[in-house]
Amino acid sequence: MLSFLCTLLSQCPLFLIHAAGKLVGRVSWWLDAKSNRIAIENIQQSGLCQGTPAALDLAKKSKLSAGQSLLETFFIWGASLDRLLPLIRHISGWSTVEDAQRAGKGIIFLTPHQGCFEITSLYYGSQHPITVLYRPPKLSWLHNVMQHGRQKGQVMLAPANEKKKKMLLQALKRGEAIGILPDQIPRQGEGEWADFFGKPAYTMGLASKLATKSGATVIMAFGERLADGQGYHLHLTKVDDIRTPALLNRAIEQQVAACPSQYLWQYNRYKQRRYALHKLTATDPEKHAG
Numbered sequence: 667m668l669s670f671l672c673t674l675l676s677q678c679p680l681f682l683i684h685a686a687g688k689l690v691g692r693v694s695w696w697l698d699a700k701s702n703r704i705a706i707e708n709i710q711q712s713g714l715c716q717g718t719p720a721a722l723d724l725a726k727k728s729k730l731s732a733g734q735s736l737l738e739t740f741f742i743w744g745a746s747l748d749r750l751l752p753l754i755r756h757i758s759g760w761s762t763v764e765d766a767q768r769a770g771k772g773i774i775f776l777t778p779h780q781g782c783f784e785i786t787s788l789y790y791g792s793q794h795p796i797t798v799l800y801r802p803p804k805l806s807w808l809h810n811v812m813q814h815g816r817q818k819g820q821v822m823l824a825p826a827n828e829k830k831k832k833m834l835l836q837a838l839k840r841g842e843a844i845g846i847l848p849d850q851i852p853r854q855g856e857g858e859w860a861d862f863f864g865k866p867a868y869t870m871g872l873a874s875k876l877a878t879k880s881g882a883t884v885i886m887a888f889g890e891r892l893a894d895g896q897g898y899h900l901h902l903t904k905v906d907d908i909r910t911p912a913l914l915n916r917a918i919e920q921q922v923a924a925c926p927s928q929y930l931w932q933y934n935r936y937k938q939r940r941y942a943l944h945k946l947t948a949t950d951p952e953k954h955a956g
Contacts, residue, residue: 771838848873
């Protein structure tokens with residue numbers, strides 16, 4: 667059924683996908699009070715808005731963007747590269763990629779939950795090999811559709827399991843690129859606490875370790891969604907230092923601040939896994955009590 671939906675949506679013009687996505691976002695805003703509350707709290711924590719009305723407005727815009735992201739994901743999974751590549755209207759920072767390729771130590775692309783993160787790896791993978799880290803869904807039928815939709819061109823998927831670090835490091839040693847969602851909450855024991863917009867968030871350590879060990883160039887990739895279904899603007903920005911999760915979060919903060927309305931604020935970035943919470947309180951029980 668989902669495969670059929672992807673195929674069906676891939677035949678639609680992008681402006682229709684984005685218009686329908688906004689409608690999905692509006693319905694979600696009316697029905698999902700919990701995620702609205704999380705979004706508003708996260709926005710207020712970020713300090714990017716002054717006052718509750720501004721935070722509420724940004725939360726609503728983010729919800730519309732999330733609806734667009736949902737439908738465009740299915741659209742992208744069902745479409746061919748020939749259909750998708752012309753939708754990338756502008757590219758900023760491609761010279762950074764070329765410099766990294768000449769350096770020969772590989773590239774680590776960081777793509778937070780912002781804009782269209784599905785399109786970024788597909789664009790690069792249409793020209794060069796890239797291995798993208800992903801978390802397999804629990805439903806096998808969804809897994810198959812996801813793999814088929816994402817593995818286009820020279821894109822290879824690396825499941826987030828015990829072998830992931832080896833696969834990603836091998837790709838970097840070959841001078842290739844890898845892709846990581848850096849603001850995804852890691853599994854138990856695979857992260858550490860670091861401030862994200864001034865509040866401790868359990869943050870992955872993998873990206874920092876790979877960058878330190880490989881010497882690869884780190885590039886933030888953001889697929890900005892253009893208005894009225896016009897396509898996408900791909901922004902590529904070199905990140906100087908992610909040696910620690912704290913520095914990684916700082917780089918994500920700067921990216922989010924550049925276009926906050928397309929960030930997935932309702933994602934529970936401050937979710938506390940039991941193991942992680944135990945480690946945090948054991949380190950400083952008084953600071954984090956309550």
